[in-house]
Amino acid sequence: MTIEKSHDSILIIDFGSQVTQLIARRVREIGVYCEIAPFQLASEAFARLKPKGVIFSGGPASVPDADSPRAPQEVFSAGLPILGICYGQQTMADQLGGKVESGHAAEFGRADVEIVMPSALFAGIWEEGGRYPVWMSHGDRVTQLPAGFSVKATSENAPYAVASDEGRRFYSTMFHPEVVHTPDGAKLLRNFVVDISGCTPDWSMSAYRAETIAKIQAQVGKGRVICGLSGGVDSAVAAVLIHEAIGDQLTCVFVDHGLMREAEAEQVVALFRDSYNIPLVHVEAEELFLSELAKCGADPEAKRKTIGRLFIEVFDEEARKLGGADFLAQGTLYPDVIESVSFSGGPSVTIKSHHNVGGLPERMKMKLVEPLRELFKDEVRVLGRELGLPEAFVGRHPFPGPGLAIRCPGEITKEKLDILRKADAIYLDEIRKAGLYDVIWQAFAVLLPVRTVGVMGDHRTYDHVLALRAVTSVDGMTADFYPYDMAFLGRTATRIINEVKGINRVVYDVTSKPPGTIEWE
Ligand SMILES: Nc1ncnc2c1ncn2[C@@H]1O[C@H](COP(=O)(O)OP(=O)(O)OP(=O)(O)O)[C@@H](O)[C@H]1O
Ligand SMILES: O=c1[nH]c(=O)c2[nH+]cn([C@@H]3O[C@H](COP(=O)(O)O)[C@@H](O)[C@H]3O)c2[nH]1
Ligand SMILES: NC(=O)CC[C@H](N)C(=O)O
Numbered sequence: 001m002t003i004e005k006s007h008d009s010i011l012i013i014d015f016g017s018q019v020t021q022l023i024a025r026r027v028r029e030i031g032v033y034c035e036i037a038p039f040q041l042a043s044e045a046f047a048r049l050k051p052k053g054v055i056f057s058g059g060p061a062s063v064p065d066a067d068s069p070r071a072p073q074e075v076f077s078a079g080l081p082i083l084g085i086c087y088g089q090q091t092m093a094d095q096l097g098g099k100v101e102s103g104h105a106a107e108f109g110r111a112d113v114e115i116v117m118p119s120a121l122f123a124g125i126w127e128e129g130g131r132y133p134v135w136m137s138h139g140d141r142v143t144q145l146p147a148g149f150s151v152k153a154t155s156e157n158a159p160y161a162v163a164s165d166e167g168r169r170f171y172s173t174m175f176h177p178e179v180v181h182t183p184d185g186a187k188l189l190r191n192f193v194v195d196i197s198g199c200t201p202d203w204s205m206s207a208y209r210a211e212t213i214a215k216i217q218a219q220v221g222k223g224r225v226i227c228g229l230s231g232g233v234d235s236a237v238a239a240v241l242i243h244e245a246i247g248d249q250l251t252c253v254f255v256d257h258g259l260m261r262e263a264e265a266e267q268v269v270a271l272f273r274d275s276y277n278i279p280l281v282h283v284e285a286e287e288l289f290l291s292e293l294a295k296c297g298a299d300p301e302a303k304r305k306t307i308g309r310l311f312i313e314v315f316d317e318e319a320r321k322l323g324g325a326d327f328l329a330q331g332t333l334y335p336d337v338i339e340s341v342s343f344s345g346g347p348s349v350t351i352k353s354h355h356n357v358g359g360l361p362e363r364m365k366m367k368l369v370e371p372l373r374e375l376f377k378d379e380v381r382v383l384g385r386e387l388g389l390p391e392a393f394v395g396r397h398p399f400p401g402p403g404l405a406i407r408c409p410g411e412i413t414k415e416k417l418d419i420l421r422k423a424d425a426i427y428l429d430e431i432r433k434a435g436l437y438d439v440i441w442q443a444f445a446v447l448l449p450v451r452t453v454g455v456m457g458d459h460r461t462y463d464h465v466l467a468l469r470a471v472t473s474v475d476g477m478t479a480d481f482y483p484y485d486m487a488f489l490g491r492t493a494t495r496i497i498n499e500v501k502g503i504n505r506v507v508y509d510v511t512s513k514p515p516g517t518i519e520w521e
């Protein structure tokens with residue numbers, strides 16, 4: 001039985017908001033299954049999922065503009081509850097006969113809403129006459145409500161902060177309930193999902209485990225599967241899950257592309273061979289990757305695409321050696337898909353081609369098995385614990401598939417990789433010694449293609465700059481730089497410059513995501 005059939009679900013129609021993924025997180029935190037569908041594909045998703053409620057996300061477009069996106073009209077006539085957020089409110093108003101205008105005072109950031117009438121959306125949470133903080137981000141506004149709608153809350157620049165037709169169960173907010181800066185937002189979403197839409201909150205990681213195992217069995221049948229195993233959390237969880245499902249039809253393949261960190265290849269192989277009884281092939285592919293990367297130059301997307309292609313070539317070759325494999329399994333997560341997504345027609349722009357999604361070659365022999373494709377990182381960790389993976393494994397910092405190649409802006413050479421490997425090892429060693437490994441979500445060093453002048457032992461040096469990065473995050477979708485104390489940074493910089501030949505200056509990256517990304521490429 002598929003997940004979508006055995007549980008109540010919510011469909012989120014995406015109009016391209018940067019925070020659409022947060023709506024999905026909030027719904028799952030309630031314990032209800034949901035999926036995001038880009039507006040162009042929403043009709044198909046609506047018919048397949050048969051959701052009990054629909055949420056329209058925000059988005060960058062402007063309803064009065066020609067060609068701005070709309071929700072499929074059938075969603076309005078299905079008798080289901082709908083919640084429109086920001087752009088979602090505006091398109092809902094427009095599609096039901098109301099009016100939207102641009103060019104009014106914009107609101108960005110915190111605002112207060114004042115409740116003027118009760119609504120099922122905030123029943124038990126907000127009281128009539130009360131004022132409550134919310135987070136807004138809009139320039140347009142609804143100026144005339146559709147028939148059947150009335151105002152339930154106002155704010156200074158959004159006369160229709162909440163408007164609804166309680167009879168048809170159509171609700172709309174100008175503010176964003178999905179962000180943490182709307183303190184009561186999660187409760188409002190719960191009202192919509194559980195009380196209004198009537199979803200039973202029974203979706204959990206143990207349900208996910210059982211159902212995903214059944215799904216894998218149905219997909220794979222008697223076929224052979226090879227699983228790309230990187231030593232990271234995602235592929236380890238995927239491999240263990242698939243092994244539970246199909247046992248010895250699975251072989252894992254670890255590709256040592258020469259872009260790993262110090263001693264990592266040995267650790268991965270040892271850890272996996274000792275802890276699990278899953279056959280593991282260790283492929284030495286450093287020469288192949290480095291020679292192809294030398295040809296592709298400095299462009300980050302060219303590097304990513306080259307690496308994606310080589311991974312598949314290696315997997316194909318290993319499959320052939322094993323006498324053929326029908327499926328390739330990967331630990332692809334939801335954020336990998338989202339960031340690479342516009343190739344499949346999503347409304348948000350491509351930020352970077354993750355090697356395992358947007359970096360895949362167009363023609364592949366094997367079919368994909370990706371049991372984690374709907375999950376966020378922290379959900380995968382919960383699933384890993386559920387499967388009994390050791391805590392040291394589950395708590396590992398993420399390490400991207402393209403490895404050090406995307407931490408060496410510019411052309412890739414073995415010499416640069418060796419310098420970076422040494423520096424990165426010292427940095428992580430200092431982090432562990434300071435007891436910070438588990439506090440930080442991800443930390444790494446980046447070797448910059450910039451040389452600066454220094455003086456060491458009365459000699460002039462002209463060497464590379466190394467940037468240190470450390471971030472806190474929940475799911476990798478947004479992140480903050482980690483606020484080290486200066487003594488830690490000073491100590492680490494001194495050690496790196498003293499111990500690693502080729503680096504004479506160290507800087508710390510204090511960019512959050514957004515506007516930065518976590519990796520530099
Ligand atoms: N060196 C590798 N050998 C084989 N497969 C790999 C390798 N690196 C990445 N992959 C494949 O690509 C997928 C995505 O990589 P990604 O880094 O996102 O996940 P991960 O390495 O499993 O976990 P983590 O995010 O914790 O590093 C992996 O799940 C794995 O299937
Ligand atoms: O397996 C991967 N293949 C990739 O191509 C890739 N690019 C980024 N990352 C990891 O994803 C998270 C978010 O990274 P960004 O903020 O740099 O997009 C961070 O944890 C990154 O390390 C990748 N993982
Ligand atoms: N955050 C949003 O959904 C913005 C909606 C619309 N683009 C506006 O500016 O009002």
Ligand SMILES: [Mg+2]
Pocket residue numbers: 230231232233398399400401
């Ligand atoms: Mg990884």
